[in-house]
Amino acid sequence: MQIVQRRRLPLRLIRVRPGGVLPILTILAVLLVLVGIRQPDFLDPPSLMSFLGRSAPIILLAAGQYFVIVCGEFDLSVGSLVTAQVVVAARLIDSDPARTWPVVLLLLAFGAAVGLVNGLITTRLRVPSFITTLGMFLILVGAVYLWSDGSPKGGLSEEFRRFGRRAVEDVPLLGRVPYALLVLLAVAALAVLLTRSDFGRTLVAVGDNPRTAELSGVRVWRTRTIAFILSGLAAAVAAILLGGYSGVSFQAGAGLEFGAITAVVLGGVALGGGRGSVVGAMLGALTLELLFALMNFYGVSGALRSTVQGAIILLAVAVSATRSSAR
Amino acid sequence: MPDPPPAPLLTLRGIGKSFLGVRVLDGVDLDVAPGEVHAVVGENGAGKSTLMKIVSGAYVPDEGTVELAGEPRAFRGPGDAQRAGIGIIHQEFNLLPERTVAENVYLGHEPVRRGLVDRRAMLDRTGRLLASIGETALPADARVGRLGVAQQQVVEIAKALALDARLLIMDEPTAALADHEVELLYGLVRRLQERGIGLLYVSHRLTEVFDLSGRITVLKDGRRVTTVDTADTTADELVRHMVGRELSSYYPDRAGPGDVGPVRLTVRDAGNQKLRGIDLQLRAGEVLGVGGLQGSGRSALARALFGVSPFTTGDVTLDGRPVRLRSPRTAMRAGIAYVTEDRKGEGIVPRQSVLDNALLASRAIFAARSGRAARTERVRELLAAVEVRAAGDDQEIRFLSGGNQQKVVLARWLALDPRVLLFDEPTRGIDVGAKSAIHDLVRRLARDGAAVLMISSDLPELLGMSDRIVVMRDGRLAGELPAGATEEDVVALAVGNVPETAR
Numbered sequence: 001m002q003i004v005q006r007r008r009l010p011l012r013l014i015r016v017r018p019g020g021v022l023p024i025l026t027i028l029a030v031l032l033v034l035v036g037i038r039q040p041d042f043l044d045p046p047s048l049m050s051f052l053g054r055s056a057p058i059i060l061l062a063a064g065q066y067f068v069i070v071c072g073e074f075d076l077s078v079g080s081l082v083t084a085q086v087v088v089a090a091r092l093i094d095s096d097p098a099r100t101w102p103v104v105l106l107l108l109a110f111g112a113a114v115g116l117v118n119g120l121i122t123t124r125l126r127v128p129s130f131i132t133t134l135g136m137f138l139i140l141v142g143a144v145y146l147w148s149d150g151s152p153k154g155g156l157s158e159e160f161r162r163f164g165r166r167a168v169e170d171v172p173l174l175g176r177v178p179y180a181l182l183v184l185l186a187v188a189a190l191a192v193l194l195t196r197s198d199f200g201r202t203l204v205a206v207g208d209n210p211r212t213a214e215l216s217g218v219r220v221w222r223t224r225t226i227a228f229i230l231s232g233l234a235a236a237v238a239a240i241l242l243g244g245y246s247g248v249s250f251q252a253g254a255g256l257e258f259g260a261i262t263a264v265v266l267g268g269v270a271l272g273g274g275r276g277s278v279v280g281a282m283l284g285a286l287t288l289e290l291l292f293a294l295m296n297f298y299g300v301s302g303a304l305r306s307t308v309q310g311a312i313i314l315l316a317v318a319v320s321a322t323r324s325s326a327r
Numbered sequence: 328m329p330d331p332p333p334a335p336l337l338t339l340r341g342i343g344k345s346f347l348g349v350r351v352l353d354g355v356d357l358d359v360a361p362g363e364v365h366a367v368v369g370e371n372g373a374g375k376s377t378l379m380k381i382v383s384g385a386y387v388p389d390e391g392t393v394e395l396a397g398e399p400r401a402f403r404g405p406g407d408a409q410r411a412g413i414g415i416i417h418q419e420f421n422l423l424p425e426r427t428v429a430e431n432v433y434l435g436h437e438p439v440r441r442g443l444v445d446r447r448a449m450l451d452r453t454g455r456l457l458a459s460i461g462e463t464a465l466p467a468d469a470r471v472g473r474l475g476v477a478q479q480q481v482v483e484i485a486k487a488l489a490l491d492a493r494l495l496i497m498d499e500p501t502a503a504l505a506d507h508e509v510e511l512l513y514g515l516v517r518r519l520q521e522r523g524i525g526l527l528y529v530s531h532r533l534t535e536v537f538d539l540s541g542r543i544t545v546l547k548d549g550r551r552v553t554t555v556d557t558a559d560t561t562a563d564e565l566v567r568h569m570v571g572r573e574l575s576s577y578y579p580d581r582a583g584p585g586d587v588g589p590v591r592l593t594v595r596d597a598g599n600q601k602l603r604g605i606d607l608q609l610r611a612g613e614v615l616g617v618g619g620l621q622g623s624g625r626s627a628l629a630r631a632l633f634g635v636s637p638f639t640t641g642d643v644t645l646d647g648r649p650v651r652l653r654s655p656r657t658a659m660r661a662g663i664a665y666v667t668e669d670r671k672g673e674g675i676v677p678r679q680s681v682l683d684n685a686l687l688a689s690r691a692i693f694a695a696r697s698g699r700a701a702r703t704e705r706v707r708e709l710l711a712a713v714e715v716r717a718a719g720d721d722q723e724i725r726f727l728s729g730g731n732q733q734k735v736v737l738a739r740w741l742a743l744d745p746r747v748l749l750f751d752e753p754t755r756g757i758d759v760g761a762k763s764a765i766h767d768l769v770r771r772l773a774r775d776g777a778a779v780l781m782i783s784s785d786l787p788e789l790l791g792m793s794d795r796i797v798v799m800r801d802g803r804l805a806g807e808l809p810a811g812a813t814e815e816d817v818v819a820l821a822v823g824n825v826p827e828t829a830r
Contacts (some may be wrong), residue, residue: 198690198699201683211673215635216739217659217691274678 021280024267028287031294039297046175053167053178054245055289057082057238060184061260062267062285063191063278064234067227069264072207072273073122073129075228077136078235078260081114082253084140085239087152090248094154103160107236114140115232119225129228137257144250152248164244180241187237191278194230203227207273255306262309263288265316288312334397336361336525337382337413337494342391344377351377352549355391359494359525364516366528366536366557369546369569373758375529378546379496382527383415384408395494414487415496418503420479424472429453431471432485456485461518476621477508481515488524495519496527501535502756505621506784506818513538532785533562545569569759577763578791579770581614581810587794588612591778592747594632597641601627602802605641609747609778614769616793617782618817624802625782626668629749632780633665634658645747659692664740668752668782670729674736677725681717684724685710685738692743702742709738713768730761737768748772750781754788766792786814 035042042048061078068075085107092106093099118136122129163183167176194200203223206213210220235253242252267284269276292305335358344352352374359365369375380386382393384402393400395411402408405415422431429449430437438448453467462481465474471482480500487495497516501509516539519526530536536543537557545552545568552568588611597605602624609615619625631638634652643650645661652658655665667674676684685706710720713734717727724732733753740748750769754762769792773779783789789796796808798820806820 201679201686202690205676205679205683205687208676208678209673212676213687213691215633215655215665215667215673216688217656218687219656219691274676 020268021277021283024280024283024287027266028283028290031287031290035290035294035297038294042293042297045173049167049174049176049178049181051289051293052184052286053180055286056178056180056184057242057245058256058259058263058289059282059285060187060234060238060241061256062263062281063188064231064238065257065260065264066191066267066269066276066278066281067194067203067230068129069261069269069271069281070207070273070276071203071224071227072210073224073227074133074261075115075118075231076130076133076257076261077114077118077140078231078238079253079255079257080137080140080144081111081232081235082239082242082256083250084144084253085110085236086243086248086252087144087148087250089160089239089243090152090156091148091154093157093160095157097157097159100157100159104240107239108233111232111234111236111239112229113232114235115229116225118232119221119228122228123221123224152250154248156243156248160240161244164241164246180245183237183241187234188278188282191282195278199223199226204274207270208275258306258309259288260285262313262316265313268320270320271317334361335359335394336363336396337527338392338394338397339378339382340392340394342378342381342388342393344374344381344386344389350549352381352388355546355549355551357544357551357554359527361493361523361525362520363542364520364526364528364540366530366540366543367546368530368533368536368543368565369552369758373546373569374549375546376498377549379415379498379527379529382408382494383413383496409490409492412491412493413496414484414490414492414494416480416483416487416498416500418499420483422471422479422482425470427468427470428457428465428474428482428485429467431482432456432467432489434486436490452489453485456488457481459522460484460488460515462515475508476503477505477511480504480512484515484519492524494525494527496529498529499756500528501530501532503621507620507822509535533565536565537562566759577766577787579767582612582773582794586612586774588776591646592632593642593644594638595642595644597631597638597643598802599627599631599636599639601636602631602638604803605631605638606804607797609780611746611776611778612773613794614773614779614781614792616789616796617780617799618786618789618796619799619805619821621784623799623821625799626751627802628799629665629751629780629782632658632747632749633663635665656692659688659743659745662744662746663749664688664743664745664747665749666733666736666740666751666753668755670732670736670756675724675732678723680721681710681715681724681727681735682706682720684735685720685742688739689742706738706742709741710735713738713741714764728758728761730757730765733757733761733765734768737765741772745777747778748780750779752782752784754783754785762788786817789817790814 064078065075088110089103089107092103114136118133121127121132163179167178169176171177202213202218206218206220206223214220239253246252263285264281265271266287267276267280269281291308295304296302337359339355339357342352342355355378367375367378377386381388384405384407400411432453433449437444438452439445440448450467457463457465457467465478465481471479474482500512504512516526528540540557542554543557543560543565544554545565547569590608591611592609594605594607605628617625617628627636630636632652634654634657637653643652650661652661676687686703689702689706707720715731715734715738717731724735753769754765757765769779769781781792790812794810796812796817798805798808798817800821808816
């Protein structure tokens with residue numbers, strides 16, 4: 001007897017499987033069509049490129065959040081972490097170009113350290129991550145205010161800001177390609193590689209059934225902690241892009257954690273872990289941004305953003321919950 | 328009860344059901360008379376549980392009719408079926424552990440006086456209900472969480488009876504029971520029979536089916552193969568109907584004198600919270616069976632050896648070298664593998680693919696030193712070698728049958744080339760055909776030089792597979808038996824009513 005292999009179908013890519021990217025691609029396509037109807041020039045390379053560049057931070061955060069959610073946890077601290085990073089960067093650089101690179105490295109280390117703390121508190125002290133990262137969120141907000149006496153100090157150097165606002169000019173066909181987009185593509189490639197690695201596969205298994213993983217020799221606490229570190233690193237990169245793009249303020253990262261979680265859920269990643277892809281999560285973020293752009297074109301108030309996000313989270317979770325219990 | 332009584336309580340005619348185009352039931356007929364125990368047997372995936380879910384109202388059949396006491400019924404949900412008098416006792420109980428027996432029995436339909444729950448009436452009625460099925464020893468005000476599994480089962484049954492159930496479905500009722508509790512269940516079933524309650528009894532254990540039932544219906548691949556009077560059939564015949572082939576010899580040959588190698592694992596005076604004074608030797612090439620009642624420390628022994636709840640005292644040596652088994656990782660690195668009894672809870676990662684499940688341990692323990700492609704290739708070979716039947720190795724493991732899931736779990740461990748394999752109830756919840764495949768695999772591993780320790784509650788399996796048997800009682804080794812021991816020997820040691828056999 002051999003493995004009974006119904007040899008792979010040629011249409012494998014198109015096969016709908018739970019946690020796949022087909023649903024989000026469909027939604028994205030529909031939104032693109034709607035945008036195309038209302039605002040055809042949005043789809044021209046220059047405006048499309050700048051839209052992608054603008055969306056890069058939230059897509060990065062969604063990728064980071066994916067690692068945390070797929071192993072069964074949450075990271076609510078990323079929004080305030082982004083704010084903290086931007087404010088810290090401004091004060092440390094203090095408009096001195098020579099400090100740019102050391103500060104960039106420091107921000108990455110800072111993001112990783114916050115992730116490490118989140119991870120260790122969650123896994124070693126057994127505080128539910130929802131609470132851990134909510135606590136971290138509040139701590140960071142307060143600490144930033146304290147450290148900067150209530151208003152941001154210093155300023156970012158032009159070198160620092162170019163990641164968020166400059167572009168490679170005169171690219172054939174595309175015109176301007178923002179640096180932010182290049183950074184995004186590089187990080188996205190890394191993220192995809194990571195999900196295909198032993199670590200990535202093990203991470204999903206941990207989210208699906210931590211008991212089994214533990215009894216198969218996985219160090220569950222370590223795996224989850226690394227996921228938090230990845231989320232912290234993603235927040236650091238997002239902060240560098242955002243600081244460059246929109247400047248220093250206490251609002252720099254406000255609400256981004258919910259944006260990222262919405263995006264991840266929209267991208268078909270199961271809350272509670274065990275299912276979903278990082279590509280889906282990133283496409284979810286892109287879709288969310290496109291939806292906001294569309295709302296803008298149709299003159300819907302920007303104040304509705306969080307309402308829309310909330311509705312999407314509820315709807316996406318409801319859809320996946322009813323589908324998975326349909327059998 | 329050779330002649331089916333005239334007025335059946337439940338009549339199923341031509342029941343059919345498909346899921347996503349896959350036909351799981353096809354034209355099934357079945358009837359149950361009042362006071363009859365009608366057993367339903369079949370391999371996993373034969374359609375037993377789907378059929379039971381149709382009777383209990385959880386599924387609506389695509390075709391066919393359900394008649395209760397001569398009246399056609401179309402249940403729109405489990406509540407409907409309950410009100411009509413059909414109760415189901417699941418393998419996993421549906422009880423609130425923090426509530427009393429009475430509160431559980433009357434959950435959702437508490438006796439009410441002046442708008443408030445009448446606790447006294449509730450306790451009273453529960454007491455009478457329990458007495459009516461001969462369970463006088465069970466206090467109605469005991470907290471359910473404190474009761475043993477067997478008593479919780481009684482509560483489940485009382486719960487159904489409180490709703491005036493005329494037909495009870497029991498799905499693998501003995502799966503969670505220790506051997507002496509099974510006897511109690513037998514008594515209970517007979518008292519239910521006397522009250523004229525019809526029972527649909529689903530079980531893998533043929534002994535029970537023969538002990539209890541009047542008629543047996545065999546399902547295979549969603550169809551009814553036959554319905555026979557229990558008195559007119561034999562276990563062999565039944566198994567033939569279930570698998571559609573003769574199982575000439577149930578168990579592979581034992582190890583010959585030359586097959587058993589040197590001592591591989593030695594445990595000296597080891598213990599922890601659940602175990603005391605464990606002295607054990609396990610040789611390469613042998614299958615050492617571990618018998619005992621539920622809770623006697625059998626699983627605790629395997630889990631201690633695998634470092635899940637490690638020994639706190641005593642020494643363990645592996646191939647002559649002392650080892651400290653502090654965690655699953657250290658045990659795995661020492662060459663020990665553990666196939667858990669709780670496959671669903673801690674054996675599989677349900678929503679991941681067959682391949683990901685099989686690779687889990689290798690990925691966790693060894694960074695791909697010899698190349699990931701080679702490792703994956705090897706795991707694929709192992710999956711083929713253990714004869715996993717799946718639509719492909721990218722299929723999610725939860726869609727596989729229990730037997731195939733178990734084979735994937737086995738492949739996961741074989742990828743680490745373990746020297747010691749610990750099996751905890753390796754064939755629990757697995758159909759007959761896959762069972763013997765697992766038995767063959769276990770024996771083949773021993774023959775290839777692994778030392779195998781196998782825990783089993785299934786006595787024929789324990790006796791048929793083991794080269795030696797140790798029996799546990801109250802966290803200790805109660806004694807050792809050679810191959811060829813009888814069921815009585817094992818049970819006697821397990822319950823401790825004979826002098827311990829000298830080693």
